[in-house]
Amino acid sequence: MRRVKTIPYEEMFSQFHRVLTATGFDGDDTDTLARVFADNSRDGVPSHGLNRFPGFIRDVQSGRVDLAARAAPVAALGAMEQWDGHRGPGVLNGMASMGRAIELARQYTVGAVALRNTSHWMRAGAYGMLAADAGCIGICWTNTSRLMPPYGGLDKRLGNNPLVMAIPRPDGDHVLLDMAMTQFSGGRMGIHARTGEPFPVPGGYDRDGQLTTDAGAIERALPIGHWKGSGLALCLDLVAALLSGGQTTTQISRQDNEAGVSQVYLAFDLSRLGEAESIAASVQDTLTELASGEALPGEQVTWPGQRSAGKGRAALRDGVPVEWEFWGEVLAL
Template sequence: MNISQEDIEKVLYDLFIKYKFTNEKAKLMASVFTESTLDGVSSHGINRVPLFIEHIEKGVIKINAEAEKIASFGSIERWDGNQGPGIVNATKCTNRAVELAKKHGMGMVALRNTNHWMRGGTYGKQAANANCVSILFTNTKPNMPPWGGKESRIGNNPFVVSIPREKGNVVLDMAMSQFSFGKINDYRLREEKLPYPGGWDENDNLSNDPKKILSKERALPVGYWKGSALSMVLDMLATLLSGGNSTSKISSKDIETEISQVYICVYPEVFNDQGLQQKLIDEIIDFTHDVEPMKKNDKIYYPGERSAQARAKNLKDGIFINESIWNKILLLSK
């Protein structure tokens, strides 16, 4: 199905109002879910809405709760998410990290006891639009085996880096798994195989079958042992800096919640050489663009470029939505 941005946003806004969110929060969440879908990331946009509602109904997400500051150390702050909606908490903490960066040159907010932020790139883009460089990451429930292990003991811990750029922001948004679980589920909904192995099946063999990977939730770390190690380090940092839960503690819960996140922002204008900064970024992008692709008619992209192209196409043609997902949302809205 192809649906307009306006129609998606309206249906989601009405849905969140039905579940007793304030007008402001309903508008924010409807916008974030829609924007992610518009950028071609349905896996962390519209496809996540039914699960989000399920977590509300189970009391995992506290509708009226939101993040609050619990400690301040100059340009560094600790916040508690109070199990509020991840989108609301992440937006608030990103804004605060930007404020701290513009005051001190660099700012950091470490957040604990929050919920899934959906698409991490949303907040990288938010920081870049405020003319800040950002480094953001979160831990998760265990959904990857540490390299060489059979059981999932580490998370695929999404990692985001954004850089403001006049010709289009650079936004890296990646999980520590070869494919995020949202993306794996996206392939499952389309009844397609992954283009590369994405995890292990029940017989401990690497597989590109999304159903087999999802049955055990044993994703393949990006870079094999390197991704495994990086996942562990990000979990350590998020836990240490926020004073919150580690992936180990999150594993004791039936549903992924009360996770830990870090928001770091740098205000590049403190260097007073904006022209040079833009020139250097373009130099790097031009150098990597100007290479012969291995596949004919292929193209090299910088992080965030594909999303910008997907947005332009979807604004023109309408946004493709999985019909079963859309029908679930319409049913929830009634």
């Protein structure tokens, strides 16, 4: 039975910080990791926050993730740079890469960092938020190991290759699209499989090849838009690998575990493209028009990131919902 409780955000951050320090992290790295994991759960993405934290610690302790390694530039190409992650912590590598893309955008209007040989970055949206908080449009994506079949196929050959697009807003409630190429992310599938809660729409195929909303019965994940998601997943994989000089999904999947993935981070400095008030007004006009349309019965029209922002505010006020199975594991570390 799934046991859920709420805890103060500060307590979650503190416990993450304690475990990370005991594991060997220190200084700003500890603060960044604890904040990102806690923020992910705060915003309603525990699959890449609390629930993923014990596994991250195990990966560090086993050496699968190199605690001491950090991403570093290997080629400077004007507005674009290639970096090598040296299989260090994906969150720290991702923050450094998007941070550098923002710096390049301040100089060139657009900045790009293509990162190879890194590890899982947890919630992809965290890097889009970093760009948006800096007043930039942020776009980033990663490849993964094989997690879904191509459209028309039975065998897993494609990664779910999450893609993020973030558009800044003055109040901090940024437009944030964070989507895997599967209809639902692997983390979300795990949550629904444990709870038995059906998906609102089919998330994959069961053993008989029928589309199903039962996460526990899914044998093959469904690409978003069927052939469209399948094609987009392939292109994201190839572009990330070619720009970074890193591995493709095919190459990653020949290893014993998912390691050495390829990623791209893009930032566009809006302050160099127009007046802040005019840009903000254009975004707000579009969002207002979007919300003005009639909603289906029982539904609400929202823009990407609106619900997670609301969950974040509620969690800061009322506490962060946690599954005791995972929270207890953190307390025992």
